[in-house]
Amino acid sequence: MIRLVLPQHLRTLAQVQGEIALEVAEPVSIRSVLDALESRYPVLRGTIRDHVTLERRPFLRFFACEEDLSHQPPDTPLPEPVASGKEPLLIIGAIAGG
Amino acid sequence: MSKVRVLVGTHKGAFILSSDGKRKNWEVSGPFFAGWEIYHMKGSPAAPNRIFASQTSGWFGQIIQRSDDGGKTWSTPGGEKTPTPGPEPPAPSNKFAYDTSAETGAPLTTHQWYDGTQHPWEFKRVWHIEPSLTDPEVVYAGIEDAALFRSDNGGQSWHELAGLRGHGTGPHWQPGAGGMCLHTVILDPSDPDRIYIAISAAGAFRTDDGGKTWKPINKGLHSQYIPDPNAEVGHCVHHIAMSPRKPGVLFMQKHWDVMRSDDAGDTWREVSGNLPTDFGFAIDVHAHEPETLYVVPIKSDSEHFPVDGKLRVYRSRSGGNEWEELSKGLPEKDCYVNVLRDAMAVDTLDDCGIYFGTTGGQVYGSADSGDTWMPIARDLPAVFSVEVQTLA
Numbered sequence: 001m002i003r004l005v006l007p008q009h010l011r012t013l014a015q016v017q018g019e020i021a022l023e024v025a026e027p028v029s030i031r032s033v034l035d036a037l038e039s040r041y042p043v044l045r046g047t048i049r050d051h052v053t054l055e056r057r058p059f060l061r062f063f064a065c066e067e068d069l070s071h072q073p074p075d076t077p078l079p080e081p082v083a084s085g086k087e088p089l090l091i092i093g094a095i096a097g098g
Numbered sequence: 099m100s101k102v103r104v105l106v107g108t109h110k111g112a113f114i115l116s117s118d119g120k121r122k123n124w125e126v127s128g129p130f131f132a133g134w135e136i137y138h139m140k141g142s143p144a145a146p147n148r149i150f151a152s153q154t155s156g157w158f159g160q161i162i163q164r165s166d167d168g169g170k171t172w173s174t175p176g177g178e179k180t181p182t183p184g185p186e187p188p189a190p191s192n193k194f195a196y197d198t199s200a201e202t203g204a205p206l207t208t209h210q211w212y213d214g215t216q217h218p219w220e221f222k223r224v225w226h227i228e229p230s231l232t233d234p235e236v237v238y239a240g241i242e243d244a245a246l247f248r249s250d251n252g253g254q255s256w257h258e259l260a261g262l263r264g265h266g267t268g269p270h271w272q273p274g275a276g277g278m279c280l281h282t283v284i285l286d287p288s289d290p291d292r293i294y295i296a297i298s299a300a301g302a303f304r305t306d307d308g309g310k311t312w313k314p315i316n317k318g319l320h321s322q323y324i325p326d327p328n329a330e331v332g333h334c335v336h337h338i339a340m341s342p343r344k345p346g347v348l349f350m351q352k353h354w355d356v357m358r359s360d361d362a363g364d365t366w367r368e369v370s371g372n373l374p375t376d377f378g379f380a381i382d383v384h385a386h387e388p389e390t391l392y393v394v395p396i397k398s399d400s401e402h403f404p405v406d407g408k409l410r411v412y413r414s415r416s417g418g419n420e421w422e423e424l425s426k427g428l429p430e431k432d433c434y435v436n437v438l439r440d441a442m443a444v445d446t447l448d449d450c451g452i453y454f455g456t457t458g459g460q461v462y463g464s465a466d467s468g469d470t471w472m473p474i475a476r477d478l479p480a481v482f483s484v485e486v487q488t489l490a
Contacts, residue, residue, distance in 0.1 A: 007157070009158060010158060014179070039180065046160065046192045051190065051195060
Protein backbone atom coordinates (compact mmCIF):
# COMPACT_ATOMS: atom_id res chain seq x y z
CA MET A 1 0.00 0.00 0.00
CA ILE A 2 1.42 3.38 -1.03
CA ARG A 3 1.09 6.29 1.38
CA LEU A 4 0.40 9.67 -0.17
CA VAL A 5 0.15 13.15 1.36
CA LEU A 6 -1.73 15.85 -0.55
CA PRO A 7 -1.72 19.63 -0.07
CA GLN A 8 -4.56 20.90 2.11
CA HIS A 9 -6.65 22.30 -0.76
CA LEU A 10 -6.58 18.97 -2.60
CA ARG A 11 -7.48 17.05 0.57
CA THR A 12 -10.50 19.33 0.92
CA LEU A 13 -11.40 18.84 -2.72
CA ALA A 14 -11.13 15.04 -2.50
CA GLN A 15 -12.84 15.06 0.92
CA VAL A 16 -10.08 13.12 2.63
CA GLN A 17 -8.21 13.70 5.85
CA GLY A 18 -4.59 12.86 6.53
CA GLU A 19 -2.72 10.42 4.32
CA ILE A 20 -4.25 8.48 1.47
CA ALA A 21 -3.45 4.78 1.12
CA LEU A 22 -3.42 3.51 -2.44
CA GLU A 23 -3.00 0.11 -3.98
CA VAL A 24 -0.49 0.60 -6.82
CA ALA A 25 0.78 -2.10 -9.16
CA GLU A 26 4.54 -2.64 -9.52
CA PRO A 27 6.69 -0.89 -10.60
CA VAL A 28 5.68 2.01 -8.40
CA SER A 29 6.42 5.34 -10.05
CA ILE A 30 5.07 8.89 -9.95
CA ARG A 31 2.96 8.05 -12.98
CA SER A 32 1.47 4.87 -11.55
CA VAL A 33 0.73 6.54 -8.21
CA LEU A 34 -1.02 9.46 -9.92
CA ASP A 35 -2.91 7.09 -12.22
CA ALA A 36 -4.20 5.21 -9.18
CA LEU A 37 -4.97 8.41 -7.29
CA GLU A 38 -6.94 9.97 -10.17
CA SER A 39 -8.76 6.75 -10.80
CA ARG A 40 -9.93 6.61 -7.19
CA TYR A 41 -10.54 10.37 -6.89
CA PRO A 42 -11.54 11.65 -10.34
CA VAL A 43 -11.98 15.17 -8.96
CA LEU A 44 -8.19 15.38 -8.70
CA ARG A 45 -7.60 14.87 -12.40
CA GLY A 46 -6.06 18.01 -13.85
CA THR A 47 -5.11 19.40 -10.43
CA ILE A 48 -1.67 17.80 -10.10
CA ARG A 49 -0.78 17.24 -13.75
CA ASP A 50 -2.22 18.74 -16.90
CA HIS A 51 -5.15 16.89 -18.43
CA VAL A 52 -3.70 16.84 -21.91
CA THR A 53 0.09 16.85 -21.56
CA LEU A 54 0.20 15.03 -18.19
CA GLU A 55 2.99 17.44 -17.21
CA ARG A 56 3.29 18.26 -13.50
CA ARG A 57 1.64 21.59 -12.70
CA PRO A 58 4.41 24.15 -12.23
CA PHE A 59 3.66 25.12 -8.60
CA LEU A 60 3.64 21.54 -7.31
CA ARG A 61 6.57 19.34 -6.29
CA PHE A 62 6.99 15.65 -5.44
CA PHE A 63 9.11 14.75 -2.41
CA ALA A 64 9.95 11.45 -0.68
CA CYS A 65 12.69 10.28 1.64
CA GLU A 66 13.97 13.88 1.85
CA GLU A 67 14.55 13.97 -1.91
CA ASP A 68 12.98 16.21 -4.53
CA LEU A 69 11.68 13.80 -7.17
CA SER A 70 9.89 16.44 -9.19
CA HIS A 71 12.22 16.51 -12.14
CA GLN A 72 12.78 12.83 -12.68
CA PRO A 73 10.96 11.11 -15.54
CA PRO A 74 7.48 10.02 -14.36
CA ASP A 75 8.15 6.32 -14.95
CA THR A 76 11.26 6.25 -12.73
CA PRO A 77 10.72 3.75 -9.91
CA LEU A 78 10.12 5.46 -6.57
CA PRO A 79 12.50 4.73 -3.67
CA GLU A 80 11.96 1.36 -1.99
CA PRO A 81 10.65 2.88 1.30
CA VAL A 82 7.85 4.55 -0.70
CA ALA A 83 7.08 1.43 -2.74
CA SER A 84 6.90 -0.64 0.43
CA GLY A 85 4.78 1.89 2.31
CA LYS A 86 7.39 2.75 4.94
CA GLU A 87 7.62 6.36 3.77
CA PRO A 88 4.94 8.57 2.19
CA LEU A 89 5.13 10.33 -1.14
CA LEU A 90 4.52 14.04 -0.52
CA ILE A 91 2.87 16.34 -3.03
CA ILE A 92 3.65 19.86 -1.97
CA GLY A 93 2.34 23.21 -3.20
CA ALA A 94 4.86 26.00 -3.67
CA ILE A 95 4.88 28.53 -0.88
CA ALA A 96 4.45 31.58 -3.06
CA GLY A 97 2.31 34.61 -3.42
CA GLY A 98 1.00 36.69 -0.57
CA MET B 99 -42.97 36.13 -0.91
CA SER B 100 -40.16 36.57 -3.39
CA LYS B 101 -36.56 36.06 -2.37
CA VAL B 102 -33.29 37.25 -3.79
CA ARG B 103 -30.04 35.31 -3.87
CA VAL B 104 -26.84 37.16 -4.73
CA LEU B 105 -23.97 34.94 -5.84
CA VAL B 106 -20.60 36.50 -5.14
CA GLY B 107 -17.31 35.15 -6.51
CA THR B 108 -14.22 36.48 -4.77
CA HIS B 109 -10.45 36.20 -4.68
CA LYS B 110 -10.67 33.76 -1.75
CA GLY B 111 -13.93 31.87 -2.06
CA ALA B 112 -17.63 32.12 -2.89
CA PHE B 113 -20.41 33.71 -0.85
CA ILE B 114 -24.18 33.68 -1.14
CA LEU B 115 -26.16 36.66 0.16
CA SER B 116 -29.87 36.05 0.70
CA SER B 117 -32.78 38.32 1.47
CA ASP B 118 -36.52 38.51 1.16
CA GLY B 119 -38.15 40.76 -1.43
CA LYS B 120 -37.70 43.86 0.73
CA ARG B 121 -33.94 43.50 0.35
CA LYS B 122 -33.17 45.24 3.64
CA ASN B 123 -31.79 42.40 5.76
CA TRP B 124 -29.20 40.07 4.29
CA GLU B 125 -27.85 36.75 5.40
CA VAL B 126 -24.35 35.81 4.31
CA SER B 127 -23.36 32.19 3.79
CA GLY B 128 -19.88 31.02 2.91
CA PRO B 129 -17.07 31.02 2.25
CA PHE B 130 -17.51 28.11 -0.11
CA PHE B 131 -14.29 26.73 -1.65
CA ALA B 132 -12.31 28.82 0.84
CA GLY B 133 -8.93 29.96 -0.38
CA TRP B 134 -9.69 29.43 -4.08
CA GLU B 135 -10.39 32.09 -6.65
CA ILE B 136 -14.02 32.01 -7.73
CA TYR B 137 -14.19 33.80 -11.03
CA HIS B 138 -17.92 33.37 -11.55
CA MET B 139 -21.08 31.71 -10.26
CA LYS B 140 -24.40 31.62 -12.03
CA GLY B 141 -27.72 29.88 -11.51
CA SER B 142 -29.72 28.09 -14.16
CA PRO B 143 -32.79 30.09 -15.24
CA ALA B 144 -34.45 26.75 -16.03
CA ALA B 145 -33.73 25.23 -12.59
CA PRO B 146 -32.83 28.01 -10.16
CA ASN B 147 -31.49 25.72 -7.44
CA ARG B 148 -28.84 24.54 -9.89
CA ILE B 149 -25.84 26.83 -9.57
CA PHE B 150 -22.50 26.50 -11.32
CA ALA B 151 -19.23 27.89 -9.99
CA SER B 152 -15.83 28.33 -11.60
CA GLN B 153 -13.23 27.53 -8.93
CA THR B 154 -9.65 28.12 -9.98
CA SER B 155 -6.11 28.33 -8.65
CA GLY B 156 -2.65 29.04 -9.96
CA TRP B 157 -1.48 25.94 -8.09
CA PHE B 158 -4.18 23.39 -8.86
CA GLY B 159 -5.89 24.59 -12.03
CA GLN B 160 -9.58 24.61 -12.82
CA ILE B 161 -12.50 23.00 -11.00
CA ILE B 162 -16.18 23.22 -11.93
CA GLN B 163 -18.55 23.00 -8.97
CA ARG B 164 -22.29 22.51 -9.12
CA SER B 165 -25.02 22.79 -6.53
CA ASP B 166 -28.51 21.38 -7.02
CA ASP B 167 -29.93 22.74 -3.78
CA GLY B 168 -29.44 26.47 -4.11
CA GLY B 169 -25.87 26.52 -2.85
CA LYS B 170 -26.23 24.51 0.35
CA THR B 171 -24.13 21.61 -0.92
CA TRP B 172 -21.74 21.35 -3.86
CA SER B 173 -20.13 18.65 -5.95
CA THR B 174 -17.89 18.36 -8.97
CA PRO B 175 -20.09 16.83 -11.70
CA GLY B 176 -18.69 13.42 -12.56
CA GLY B 177 -15.87 13.79 -10.05
CA GLU B 178 -17.31 11.58 -7.33
CA LYS B 179 -14.99 9.20 -5.53
CA THR B 180 -15.05 5.77 -7.13
CA PRO B 181 -15.47 2.71 -4.89
CA THR B 182 -12.58 0.91 -6.53
CA PRO B 183 -9.95 2.21 -8.91
CA GLY B 184 -10.86 1.61 -12.54
CA PRO B 185 -9.15 2.27 -15.83
CA GLU B 186 -11.76 4.72 -17.17
CA PRO B 187 -12.89 7.30 -14.61
CA PRO B 188 -16.06 9.28 -15.35
CA ALA B 189 -15.98 12.30 -17.63
CA PRO B 190 -13.74 15.03 -16.23
CA SER B 191 -15.75 18.15 -15.47
CA ASN B 192 -12.63 20.29 -15.31
CA LYS B 193 -11.13 19.24 -18.65
CA PHE B 194 -11.19 22.04 -21.20
CA ALA B 195 -9.20 20.70 -24.13
CA TYR B 196 -9.22 22.71 -27.35
CA ASP B 197 -10.87 20.76 -30.15
CA THR B 198 -8.31 20.17 -32.87
CA SER B 199 -10.08 17.22 -34.46
CA ALA B 200 -10.65 17.20 -38.22
CA GLU B 201 -14.39 16.64 -37.84
CA THR B 202 -15.48 19.37 -35.42
CA GLY B 203 -12.38 21.28 -34.42
CA ALA B 204 -10.00 23.92 -35.69
CA PRO B 205 -6.21 23.82 -35.88
CA LEU B 206 -4.61 25.11 -32.71
CA THR B 207 -2.81 28.07 -34.23
CA THR B 208 -1.17 30.86 -32.29
CA HIS B 209 -2.39 34.26 -31.10
CA GLN B 210 -0.63 37.56 -30.69
CA TRP B 211 1.42 37.94 -27.51
CA TYR B 212 2.08 41.14 -25.57
CA ASP B 213 5.31 41.78 -27.47
CA GLY B 214 3.73 41.25 -30.89
CA THR B 215 5.11 37.75 -31.40
CA GLN B 216 2.87 34.72 -31.83
CA HIS B 217 2.12 32.53 -28.81
CA PRO B 218 0.48 29.10 -28.45
CA TRP B 219 -3.02 28.82 -27.03
CA GLU B 220 -3.03 27.49 -23.47
CA PHE B 221 -5.99 26.81 -21.24
CA LYS B 222 -5.78 28.78 -18.00
CA ARG B 223 -9.21 29.16 -16.38
CA VAL B 224 -12.95 29.61 -16.81
CA TRP B 225 -13.93 33.28 -16.55
CA HIS B 226 -17.65 33.05 -17.15
CA ILE B 227 -20.35 30.39 -16.90
CA GLU B 228 -23.64 30.89 -18.73
CA PRO B 229 -26.37 28.30 -18.14
CA SER B 230 -28.94 27.75 -20.87
CA LEU B 231 -32.16 29.73 -20.58
CA THR B 232 -34.26 26.60 -21.06
CA ASP B 233 -32.29 23.40 -20.42
CA PRO B 234 -30.66 22.82 -17.01
CA GLU B 235 -28.21 20.34 -18.53
CA VAL B 236 -26.79 22.81 -21.04
CA VAL B 237 -24.21 25.35 -19.92
CA TYR B 238 -21.55 27.44 -21.66
CA ALA B 239 -18.11 28.41 -20.37
CA GLY B 240 -15.96 31.28 -21.56
CA ILE B 241 -12.30 30.50 -20.98
CA GLU B 242 -8.79 31.95 -21.08
CA ASP B 243 -7.05 31.58 -23.58
CA ALA B 244 -10.16 32.68 -25.37
CA ALA B 245 -12.59 29.99 -26.48
CA LEU B 246 -16.18 29.00 -25.84
CA PHE B 247 -17.06 25.58 -24.44
CA ARG B 248 -20.42 23.87 -23.99
CA SER B 249 -21.62 21.08 -21.74
CA ASP B 250 -24.76 19.08 -22.50
CA ASN B 251 -24.69 17.05 -19.28
CA GLY B 252 -24.80 19.57 -16.46
CA GLY B 253 -21.08 20.29 -16.51
CA GLN B 254 -19.78 16.71 -16.44
CA SER B 255 -17.88 17.14 -19.69
CA TRP B 256 -17.19 19.99 -22.07
CA HIS B 257 -16.56 20.43 -25.77
CA GLU B 258 -15.29 23.46 -27.59
CA LEU B 259 -17.40 25.39 -30.08
CA ALA B 260 -14.29 25.62 -32.21
CA GLY B 261 -15.76 27.71 -35.00
CA LEU B 262 -15.14 30.80 -32.89
CA ARG B 263 -11.42 30.27 -32.35
CA GLY B 264 -11.05 28.99 -35.87
CA HIS B 265 -12.90 31.57 -37.87
CA GLY B 266 -9.72 33.20 -39.14
CA THR B 267 -8.79 36.22 -37.06
CA GLY B 268 -7.39 34.20 -34.13
CA PRO B 269 -3.73 35.03 -34.87
CA HIS B 270 -4.62 38.73 -34.37
CA TRP B 271 -6.28 38.28 -30.98
CA GLN B 272 -4.17 39.48 -28.09
CA PRO B 273 -4.42 39.32 -24.30
CA GLY B 274 -5.50 42.33 -22.29
CA ALA B 275 -3.79 43.07 -18.99
CA GLY B 276 -5.88 40.35 -17.34
CA GLY B 277 -5.18 37.71 -19.95
CA MET B 278 -6.84 36.70 -23.20
CA CYS B 279 -10.20 35.89 -21.71
CA LEU B 280 -13.62 35.18 -23.11
CA HIS B 281 -15.53 36.98 -20.38
CA THR B 282 -19.02 37.66 -21.73
CA VAL B 283 -21.61 35.17 -22.99
CA ILE B 284 -25.12 36.38 -23.80
CA LEU B 285 -27.86 33.99 -24.91
CA ASP B 286 -30.64 35.54 -26.97
CA PRO B 287 -34.05 34.62 -25.49
CA SER B 288 -35.77 35.27 -28.82
CA ASP B 289 -33.46 33.06 -30.88
CA PRO B 290 -31.86 29.93 -29.38
CA ASP B 291 -29.25 29.85 -32.15
CA ARG B 292 -27.97 33.36 -31.46
CA ILE B 293 -25.15 33.85 -28.94
CA TYR B 294 -23.00 36.91 -28.33
CA ILE B 295 -19.55 36.68 -26.77
CA ALA B 296 -16.76 39.13 -26.03
CA ILE B 297 -13.03 38.67 -25.68
CA SER B 298 -10.41 40.95 -24.23
CA ALA B 299 -8.70 42.08 -26.36
CA ALA B 300 -10.19 40.72 -29.57
CA GLY B 301 -13.68 42.20 -29.50
CA ALA B 302 -17.27 41.01 -29.80
CA PHE B 303 -18.53 38.09 -31.91
CA ARG B 304 -21.93 36.64 -32.75
CA THR B 305 -23.18 33.30 -33.95
CA ASP B 306 -26.59 32.81 -35.58
CA ASP B 307 -26.32 29.05 -35.95
CA GLY B 308 -25.84 27.84 -32.40
CA GLY B 309 -22.07 28.25 -32.36
CA LYS B 310 -20.96 26.61 -35.60
CA THR B 311 -19.91 29.83 -37.31
CA TRP B 312 -19.10 33.24 -35.91
CA LYS B 313 -18.62 36.77 -37.15
CA PRO B 314 -16.82 39.68 -35.52
CA ILE B 315 -19.26 42.48 -34.62
CA ASN B 316 -16.99 45.43 -33.96
CA LYS B 317 -17.93 48.02 -36.61
CA GLY B 318 -18.01 51.46 -35.08
CA LEU B 319 -15.58 50.67 -32.28
CA HIS B 320 -12.53 52.92 -32.23
CA SER B 321 -9.51 52.12 -30.12
CA GLN B 322 -6.70 54.60 -29.75
CA TYR B 323 -4.05 51.90 -29.88
CA ILE B 324 -5.28 50.40 -33.17
CA PRO B 325 -4.04 52.39 -36.17
CA ASP B 326 -6.62 50.91 -38.57
CA PRO B 327 -9.95 52.66 -37.92
CA ASN B 328 -11.78 49.75 -39.53
CA ALA B 329 -9.97 46.99 -37.64
CA GLU B 330 -12.17 43.91 -37.50
CA VAL B 331 -10.62 42.64 -34.25
CA GLY B 332 -8.23 43.80 -31.55
CA HIS B 333 -10.66 45.88 -29.51
CA CYS B 334 -10.59 45.64 -25.74
CA VAL B 335 -14.26 45.05 -24.99
CA HIS B 336 -14.72 44.96 -21.23
CA HIS B 337 -18.34 43.83 -21.00
CA ILE B 338 -21.64 43.72 -22.89
CA ALA B 339 -25.19 43.74 -21.52
CA MET B 340 -28.54 43.12 -23.17
CA SER B 341 -32.06 43.38 -21.85
CA PRO B 342 -34.05 40.18 -22.44
CA ARG B 343 -36.97 42.52 -23.13
CA LYS B 344 -35.22 43.99 -26.13
CA PRO B 345 -32.97 41.38 -27.72
CA GLY B 346 -30.67 42.80 -30.34
CA VAL B 347 -30.09 46.05 -28.47
CA LEU B 348 -26.67 45.76 -26.87
CA PHE B 349 -24.74 48.03 -24.54
CA MET B 350 -20.97 47.79 -24.24
CA GLN B 351 -18.42 49.10 -21.80
CA LYS B 352 -15.29 49.17 -23.89
CA HIS B 353 -11.85 49.88 -22.41
CA TRP B 354 -12.68 53.52 -23.11
CA ASP B 355 -16.16 54.42 -24.45
CA VAL B 356 -19.67 53.24 -23.64
CA MET B 357 -21.25 51.97 -26.85
CA ARG B 358 -24.68 50.95 -28.10
CA SER B 359 -25.87 48.75 -30.94
CA ASP B 360 -29.45 48.57 -32.23
CA ASP B 361 -28.77 45.89 -34.81
CA ALA B 362 -27.44 42.93 -32.82
CA GLY B 363 -23.91 44.24 -32.90
CA ASP B 364 -23.60 44.82 -36.64
CA THR B 365 -22.84 48.48 -35.94
CA TRP B 366 -22.04 50.44 -32.79
CA ARG B 367 -22.25 54.09 -31.80
CA GLU B 368 -20.85 55.83 -28.77
CA VAL B 369 -23.26 56.85 -25.98
CA SER B 370 -20.75 58.00 -23.36
CA GLY B 371 -22.38 61.45 -23.33
CA ASN B 372 -21.80 63.35 -20.10
CA LEU B 373 -20.07 60.57 -18.12
CA PRO B 374 -17.18 61.96 -16.03
CA THR B 375 -14.96 59.28 -17.61
CA ASP B 376 -16.00 56.63 -20.07
CA PHE B 377 -13.44 54.08 -18.87
CA GLY B 378 -14.86 51.25 -16.80
CA PHE B 379 -15.62 47.57 -16.64
CA ALA B 380 -19.18 46.85 -15.46
CA ILE B 381 -22.38 47.62 -17.35
CA ASP B 382 -25.93 46.33 -16.95
CA VAL B 383 -29.51 47.03 -18.01
CA HIS B 384 -32.61 47.52 -15.84
CA ALA B 385 -34.77 44.38 -15.71
CA HIS B 386 -37.96 46.10 -16.89
CA GLU B 387 -36.80 49.25 -18.65
CA PRO B 388 -34.62 48.24 -21.61
CA GLU B 389 -33.45 51.82 -22.14
CA THR B 390 -32.22 52.22 -18.55
CA LEU B 391 -28.61 51.23 -18.08
CA TYR B 392 -25.94 51.44 -15.43
CA VAL B 393 -22.17 51.87 -15.46
CA VAL B 394 -19.52 52.52 -12.82
CA PRO B 395 -17.06 55.05 -14.27
CA ILE B 396 -13.43 54.34 -13.39
CA LYS B 397 -10.85 57.11 -13.64
CA SER B 398 -8.58 55.67 -16.32
CA ASP B 399 -6.78 52.61 -17.60
CA SER B 400 -3.78 53.50 -15.48
CA GLU B 401 -5.77 54.42 -12.34
CA HIS B 402 -8.39 51.75 -11.70
CA PHE B 403 -10.49 53.54 -9.10
CA PRO B 404 -13.39 56.03 -9.03
CA VAL B 405 -12.84 59.68 -9.89
CA ASP B 406 -11.90 61.81 -6.83
CA GLY B 407 -12.30 58.83 -4.49
CA LYS B 408 -16.13 59.00 -4.78
CA LEU B 409 -17.80 55.72 -5.67
CA ARG B 410 -20.60 56.46 -8.12
CA VAL B 411 -22.98 54.55 -10.32
CA TYR B 412 -24.23 56.40 -13.38
CA ARG B 413 -27.68 55.70 -14.79
CA SER B 414 -29.07 56.59 -18.17
CA ARG B 415 -32.81 56.36 -18.68
CA SER B 416 -32.51 57.24 -22.34
CA GLY B 417 -30.39 54.35 -23.61
CA GLY B 418 -27.19 56.32 -23.18
CA ASN B 419 -25.81 59.82 -23.80
CA GLU B 420 -27.65 61.46 -20.87
CA TRP B 421 -26.38 60.14 -17.55
CA GLU B 422 -27.24 60.93 -13.94
CA GLU B 423 -24.99 60.41 -10.96
CA LEU B 424 -26.27 57.99 -8.30
CA SER B 425 -24.57 58.53 -4.97
CA LYS B 426 -27.01 58.10 -2.08
CA GLY B 427 -25.50 55.53 0.24
CA LEU B 428 -22.22 55.18 -1.66
CA PRO B 429 -18.83 56.32 -0.29
CA GLU B 430 -18.37 60.08 -0.62
CA LYS B 431 -14.60 60.15 -0.20
CA ASP B 432 -11.40 58.11 0.07
CA CYS B 433 -12.77 55.22 -1.96
CA TYR B 434 -10.18 53.66 -4.24
CA VAL B 435 -11.68 50.33 -5.24
CA ASN B 436 -12.44 48.93 -8.66
CA VAL B 437 -15.61 47.26 -9.93
CA LEU B 438 -14.75 44.40 -12.26
CA ARG B 439 -16.58 43.47 -15.46
CA ASP B 440 -18.75 40.64 -14.15
CA ALA B 441 -19.40 42.29 -10.78
CA MET B 442 -22.75 43.97 -11.53
CA ALA B 443 -26.18 42.37 -11.82
CA VAL B 444 -29.88 43.14 -11.54
CA ASP B 445 -32.81 41.30 -10.00
CA THR B 446 -36.25 41.09 -11.60
CA LEU B 447 -38.49 42.25 -8.75
CA ASP B 448 -41.03 44.96 -9.59
CA ASP B 449 -38.77 47.67 -8.24
CA CYS B 450 -35.61 46.46 -9.90
CA GLY B 451 -32.65 45.75 -7.63
CA ILE B 452 -29.12 46.61 -8.76
CA TYR B 453 -26.03 45.05 -7.18
CA PHE B 454 -22.30 45.44 -7.60
CA GLY B 455 -19.17 44.24 -5.83
CA THR B 456 -15.83 45.95 -5.39
CA THR B 457 -12.21 44.89 -5.20
CA GLY B 458 -12.36 46.19 -1.62
CA GLY B 459 -14.77 43.40 -0.71
CA GLN B 460 -17.99 45.41 -0.46
CA VAL B 461 -21.21 44.40 -2.18
CA TYR B 462 -23.64 47.27 -2.62
CA GLY B 463 -27.31 46.86 -3.39
CA SER B 464 -30.13 49.16 -4.39
CA ALA B 465 -33.76 48.07 -4.05
CA ASP B 466 -35.10 51.10 -5.93
CA SER B 467 -33.48 51.00 -9.35
CA GLY B 468 -30.37 52.81 -8.13
CA ASP B 469 -31.90 55.79 -6.31
CA THR B 470 -30.44 54.69 -2.97
CA TRP B 471 -27.74 52.17 -2.05
CA MET B 472 -26.62 50.21 0.97
CA PRO B 473 -23.73 47.83 1.57
CA ILE B 474 -25.14 44.31 1.85
CA ALA B 475 -21.70 42.85 2.65
CA ARG B 476 -18.73 44.93 3.72
CA ASP B 477 -15.63 42.90 4.30
CA LEU B 478 -15.41 40.08 1.80
CA PRO B 479 -12.27 39.31 -0.19
CA ALA B 480 -11.90 41.23 -3.47
CA VAL B 481 -15.07 40.65 -5.49
CA PHE B 482 -14.63 39.18 -8.97
CA SER B 483 -18.25 38.60 -9.91
CA VAL B 484 -21.84 39.22 -8.81
CA GLU B 485 -24.93 37.47 -10.13
CA VAL B 486 -28.49 37.65 -8.83
CA GLN B 487 -31.32 35.15 -8.74
CA THR B 488 -34.89 36.27 -8.13
CA LEU B 489 -36.79 33.39 -6.56
CA ALA B 490 -40.56 33.00 -6.36
